Each structure stands twice: as C-alpha cells, then as structure tokens.
Amino acid sequence: MDFYGTASTAVGQLIQVTIFIKGVITDIKEFEDNLHDIQFKINIQLATLEFFRRRFVDSKDALMLPGRSSEFLVQTVTDLLLTMTGKLAVYEAFMRKYDIIDENGGDEKTEIEGPPEGETDSKVSFLERARAKFKTLKLKGYDWAIFDKKKLLSVLQDYKSDTDSLRGMMQHFSQEAIYSFVESSSLKGTGLESVIKRQKLAKIELPSDFAEIEGEFAEEGVAAERFQLGRWNHQGSSTQVIVEHHEYEDQLRSDDLDEDEVAKLKQPVKTLAWLLQNSSFRETGKELSEEQPVIYSLQCLGYKDDIKAKRMTFLYKLPSPPDGTSWRYDSGNTLATLHTLITKVDKKTKRVFKPPLADRYSIANSLALTVLNIHGSAWIHKNIWSHGILLFLQDKNGSTYPLGATTETSSSAPIAATTKDGAKPRLLAFLGDWGYSRRIDGFTDMNVDFDIEANLYRHPERQGKPKRQFSRIHDIYALGVVLLEIGLWRTVSQLFDKQINEIRQTAETKLLKAKNVTATLTGLAEKELPKEMGERYASAVLACLTGDFHKESDVDLSLDMKEKVVDVTALGVKL
Template identity: 30%
Template sequence: MDHVNASLELIHLICATLIFIRDVTKDAGSVSHTTNFLNETLVFLDVFSNVCFSELTGILRDSRVHRTLTSDVEYSLYSLNKSLAAHREAWRYIGKSPIPGAGQRSIEDLKRGRAASLDAQYEQRGWREEMKERSQLWREKARPGLYKALFGEEEMATLTLNCLQWTHRLRQTLEIVFLGIGPPDPGFGRTRQAAILGVAEQLERQHRAGAEPSNDYNALVGALRDPISTEQPSHSLIKTIYDDGGEEVDVLVEPRSDSETPAEYMCHLTWLLQAPHQTDVSVKSDAQDGYQLHTLSCMGFIDDPLNTRSLIIYRAPQSHPWASNPPTLHDMISKGPTARPSIGSRFLIARALTSTLLESHASGWVHGNVQSRSIAMMPRSLNDLELSPFFVGWGVLQPLDATHFALEPNLYRHHDRFGRPSSEYSNEHEIYSLGVVLLELGLWRTMAKVFARRIEKFPIFDIAQQQDLFNRVHNATLDWANSIDIEREMGKAYAQVVLKCLTWHYDDPTEGMVEFRKQVVDVLTTGCGL
C-alpha cells in the first residue's frame, strides 16, 4: 500500500474514533469543551484529506512532492491513530448495533477507504445514526469506572494534547509541501480551506519571499517622539512613540546603517517582515500549540539619509510597559548567574528560537544574522510572565568588498560564512549559528566571554587568517558542546541538540527541514515542562 492510500485509511479510522468519542462525551458537563475541540479537529482532518488526497486535485498525489513529506504525513497520522487505540477498541467491540449489518459494514468500509470523515457525509451514508447507537450502547454496557478510565477529564486532556501535537505537525508538513510545489491554486491562501488548515499566513509569507512590493510601497512619513541617537549599538531596540499624524503608537525602533542593509533593499525587507504572523502566543503556549514565527510586527521604516541609515519600526507587544529599552538575549546572559532563568524557561526559549528558524525556512526566508545580540527578550502580553525571544536584525549583510572582519560576530558563523561575505546563505548556515546561540543559552555564558582572550588578541582578522582561525574557534566550540558543563546544566537531550546544530548537514533541504523539526524542535519540546 502506498503512502497516500495508507494515509487515507488512517484518516478514516481516526475520524470514526473521534466521532465516537464526541458522541459518548457530549452530554458530560465536565468535558463540554471537548465536543467543540473534537468538531474542530474533524473539520481540519476532512479539509486536510480533501486538499491532500482527493482523486483529481489532491496535492500529495502530485509526483513533484518529495517522498519524505508523504511519508511524514503517514507517520503523523499513524501516531495520532495509535494514540486513540483504546478508544477505538471500545468503539469496535462494545457489541452489535441494532442496525442490521451495521458493525460489519462499518469495519469493511473503513478497510476499503470508503468511510466518510464529516458529519454531512456520515448522514448521507447512514453513519450518523449508527454512531449514535454505538455511543449509546457503550454508555449502557460499560462497566462502572470504565467511563472515567477512557473519557474522564485527565484522559480527555491527554487526547486533546495528542490531537494538537499531530495536527500541528500535519499543518507544518503541508507548509513545506506548498514551499516546494506551490498551493493548489494562486488564490488558495484566501480560501476558507486555508483558514481551517491554518496555512493562510504561511502562504502569504512564501508569496512575499519570492515577490517584490508594489511601486507605491515607500518609507513611513510619520515622526518619532524621541530622536534616535547614532550611538545606539547594532540590533538594539529603542522604545518610543510613532505619530503618523492621526494616531500615536507604541513602537520599538531598530536603527540600521546603510552599510548593513542598503537603502534599496530596505523596502523589500520591511515588506517581507510585514507578512502576517501571530504575535501574542507565549513561549509556553507555542510549545503546546505548534510551530510559530517569533518576530515582531513590522510597520515599515523611516528613511534617515542624513545619518546614512534607516529606522525599522516595529509595533511594541501589548505587554507591561518597559521602563527602559528591551534587552537582548546577549544582555541577559552577560548579567551572569543572577539573571539566569530556570531550566524549563531556557528550554522554552530554545524551543521558540528553533521553531522560528523552522518556520522562516519553511516560508522561504533566511534571517542572515542569527546571534544572541539579534534576539530581543520581552513578554508578549500583559498576563505573560515568561520572557519571549523575538528575532530582530533580519537582513544584515556583510560588505561584499570587505577584506577585514570583526571576530565576535563571526564566532556565530558557519565555515562557509566565516569572513566570507559573498557566500550565499543556506539553511545549514543558520542552523549552525543557532547552535552557537543554544550553547550560550545552556551554558549561560556568551561567546564574547568564552573567547575573550582570542577576541582581545584578534579583534579583527583578514582573509589570510580565515581558515586557521575558524578551525580554532570551531574546535573550541565543539569542545564546549561536548563538555560535561552543558550536559550537567541542561541535560543530555539538550546537549545533543546543540551538537547536532553545530554539525548539521543535509544535502536535500526538504529532508533537512523535516529532520530539523524532528531532531531539534520536537526534542526541545519534551524539556519545556521542567
């Protein structure tokens, strides 16, 4: 059986089981919210099945789809189906339905892939009444205590988490499919199906990655309440008020010199960063609710030619007002042990960072400058007690004609980018840089401190020193990643994630994204409850 037919059969089994669970629990007041959740999951699976597996237009039937992706969809469905095994056995073996031949028909239809997965289809084929009878039979015949064992609050909470985990993975895999071959049609991102699948934002990001802003997209014409000093360090965020002449908005300003991002590129960069994404999902919710892009909502940029720079304007999160400008992750780590968060909080930060990199790559984006100085730390909402990481510093370029390079920012760079500004960025390069950041986060020690003596000796290096200097830096970084310090501080799983990022290599980018999610993002999820 191929991946498509196997996936179809799994979807049918999952939907039949979820309908049975919904009908058994719908009258229980203590788990009333479960009914709505199960209905939403059923609708998602129905739309997913239609978009991916329909006979004529199913996108996973397209021969251009990477086999890794069809295999991953089957694996996700298999895992979700496996988590429902106990409930499915209750449905299948509770007893005979009063409807003649109903039980045998249902099992055979499922095996042949003819079972429907939505209420409307069940009604058309006589399934709705059968499911009612089955759920009623179960309630009548179940032994005392068995209901709680299968359908109690704790069991329903576990079922909800399992459904969320695997439907989010299906959604993310579908995003990678769209990146490779495009959506079913150009307007798919605006359809109800895209909204149900939760891929509308991702499709818009993919579109912007390969398009240009319209000719009337220009710099913002409003004014900032406070002047922005030219002495501000690179990638720092300055909190102030932006006034467009009619409304005042709390904003965060990122100064960007023309040497880092040429003015002609600024329009495309800020238009790209204006692509829609959720900005109010805390790191704790993200660890449960899927794969999010953790970056700020960009409003545009202000041109500042007198200072040969642009000012990127971000809308400030609706959180408790900061008394000062938000710190970077580098700032926090530099404060030493007194500012060190708990292990669980650091896992949440690490998971959010890796999720962001996964989502940006699946959107066709590259950050270009991953380091702890380009990660701002602040709460996302008034009620959020956790500090969330926000990637800033997008699109910073090294001058192509440079012959001398500062060592500290190159401590985060892959061999192919170490003092090599003309080398094209790849996913592998950014994963390496993220591995260095995760090492800093785990050790709670910046690379500037780890390599303080070397930076003092070689603050600037030239092309002739590239190879030897990188080898020394890289080997020392690997030594830290393999040290007992990181494992003692964060555990073996975290240490292995860091090492994988620092040695990451996949020739196939599609396979690389799927494996990065599996070996890095999902592994970090397990530590978020510590």
C-alpha cells in the same frame, strides 16, 4: 512495511475517531462549561486531517508526497500518523467493539458538520450516527472510564501536538510548490493560509508605491542593542512601539552616489520592511496562534529613512498591556535581548543572573521553532545571533509581556515570575535583526564583512568573504551557536574573549580561523553542554553545528531538524 497503504488507512481512522470524540463530548454534562472551546480545537485538528487526506491521500495511489519523496520522508510521515492513531487507540477499540467505525475509511460518511446540503433524511452523517450509537451505549454504562473528562482532555492535548506536527509537515511540503494551482479557499481551516501568503510575498517585487510610514516617532528610555521603546504619533493617536535601527551599509555612506545608486542600495532594506509589514507572524488573537505554525517575530508597522543619521528605522507593533495602559521600565531596565540577559550581573550578589533550566529550554525551543517555520515559508533569516533576539513572557492565556517591563498602573517591580493565578509564564525568544535576503532561492550578495563577533555566529562558508550563497543550513548553524550560548549561559564573545582582544589590539582586519572556531564550539557542545542541559540537548546543538541532517531535499532537512532540534528542546520546557 507498506508505508503508503498504512498511512492512507491511518488518516481515515484518525478522522473517524476524532469526529466520534467530538460527537460524544456534546452529550456529556462534564464538558458543558468549556464545550465550545474544546470543539473549536477539535475542528482545527479535523480541518488539518481532512486537508491532508484531500491533498496527500488517494483511494488508489494511497500516500502522495511532493517531488521525489525519499524513504526518510515517507517513513517520517507514516510514523507520525501511527503515533497519532496509537494515542487514540483506546477510542478506536471502543468504536470497533460497538461497530461504529467504517472499514473503508469513511471517505463518504465522515462529514464534520453533518450531511451535505440536499442530503435525504435516510442517509445520516457519520457524526450523527456515532452520537446516536453512543447515547444508546451510555444508557448501559459501557466503558465509561475512557470518557472521563480529565483523561480525555489529556489525550486531546497530546494528540493536538501531533496534529500541529502534521500541519508543520504540510508547511514544508508546500516548499515543493504543490500549492501553485491551489485556490486560496481550499486552505481555509488548515492554518496554512499565512504560510502560503508569505511564500507568495517573497516572490513579488517591491511595489513602487511602498513609502515611509506616515507620522513621527520618538524614542523612550534606554536602548537595548539596536532595539528601543518608542512612541509613534499618527493622525492624532499615539502608539507604543519597538524601534529597531538598521545602519546604512558602508557603500551607502559614500557621498558621490547618484540617485539611482542610492535607490538600488536602499532597495533590500525597503523590501525587508515591506515583507515584514505584510506578513502575519505573531498577531494578537488566540485563534490565529492556535491554527498557524508559530513564528515568534514582531509585526512590522513600517520604516523611516533617517538620511541625516544614515540609518533606516523599523517600527514594530508592541503587544498592549492587559490593563490598557503602556509599558514602562524602571530602575534603568530596558528591553531585554538574549545577549544582555546572558551577560547580566546581579547588582547585589555580583553574580551572573541565570534562569531556571525550563526557561532556558523554552527560549531555545521558541527560537528553534521560529527558524523551522521561517524556512517552511521559503524564507531565510540570515542574521541569527543573540544580539538580535528579544525576550518576552507569555502567560497560559497567550498574553505576551516584554521581559522586565511594568505598566503604568502596576507596582514599581517588573512583571513578576508568576501571574495572578500563580501559573509561571513561559520565557520566549522573539527573532529580530533580520538580514536583507529573504527568499531561499533568491540571490544573496556576497558582501565582505570582517566584524569579529558577528562572524563567530556564521557558518565557515559565510565568514569574512563568503564562499557560498546563503542557505538554510547556514541559518541552522547560527541557531546552533545561539543554542550553545543558551545552554552554557555564556556568549561566544565571552568564550572567545581572549582571542578577540588580541586581534583588536593589533588593529588588523582579520578573523579567527573558521575551522578553529567551529572545533572549539563543537568541543564545548560535546564536553561541557551535557553537564548543563543533558545529552539530548547537546546532540541537538551538535547536529546544528555539524549539519548532521538528511539533505536529500529541503523537506527532508526541515523534518529532520524538527526531530533532532525542535522536538528535543520542547521536551525540556516541561521540566
């Protein structure tokens, strides 16, 4: 197959068909009520396609990908474009039947918003020509069924998920530094502005004037792992926040350090706070979440250095309740981490609480998607485990609710399993408890750590005394361990409870043998996980634990991870 020529043709046709659909719905009365919202979403898809064509498709050289593109990468891109054209095939056939499509790909005639400034009336844009042609055909009632509102909206929703995938691919292409000389203005509308911003931030040294957040904070309620609700008081206003404590490392607890040594040891934590404060992850606003590759992680407001308690404290923005009040937790409930939810026992039945299958898939998918998109921003997390994952609910409008919370005006029961309109909210995993290394190409301190439980989540190369610099594949391994926990609904500390207790009773500084831990985890994924979550979920976990991905380049790794893990977990969300 001529991958390059096929891809070039496909993207030109996709743009034309998308513009045609946009023009058509303008003149169909059925779409009047939500026309603006639909056209806005179509414009996002068009912006992505136009940007892809401008940066990766050339009229002579066809498909152009960054670096030394492997056959796997080229075929993956081409297959996605062909899948997208297949979903719009019936509309393309309609256009060909009535001679609306341009065989040259529409390079000069597919303006999204009409003809360029100064264009003469005789040269009408593709959009206007398509609308005029459709109006004529509409009067004759030709092929009307394909423009039924329900059918068309279903096609557009399916098509949007593929366009999101294309945007995700471009995010990973950017890892090859192809945007080094691209002006920020050329990124508008693609949803990649935040990605590039995060990549640039990771390469900048911590500003010398970056200081602690002003004001004071007070903790509220009961702590959940290292997270707790709190209130930040600043300049006469009070804001509810999530508080996260980072205990000083052992080296920093020494009493004989001079000022320079203390500053050097605190630098990584301050750098992390600065990066999390200046990076847009899950900001409020529907339009942003529509456009940018999703990262479920809280927005950091700043840090406080508590020298007396020997810890750094991060303050995170907490999504505000829709009724404008504050969140609260009754009957001993608190912020929910994945670890606490898995180990939660119902007080009445004395049985472990276990969410429905679709909820577990949703937690897994939001977590896998977040890791994928963090890597796409040229970052690594370095500390993925169920203790550091907070759980939230999200309704169909994109509003986010802390799991188990109530508002000051709501009933005493936690937020219900369904919203007011009867729709079931989605259970999401928000990734917190970041390690201190951020840049993928940055140096990682090879610090020794013999915490038994923490090492169960780490790749064998990173347990105890690390043997290699931290890389994406180490994050992915830890993701696999957490996905196994979600599937079996048991934590690794429960799975290895007997062995952990035996070591702790000896008071020796040692770990479980790394190869034995991995063998046990992969064995559970092979034998037990299919019974709980199905064969495909089990294969996704095994891929993470064994590193079974294309590794010719970082882009190949990311795209293969998306196919084998992210896409597989996404399928189960619809159960």
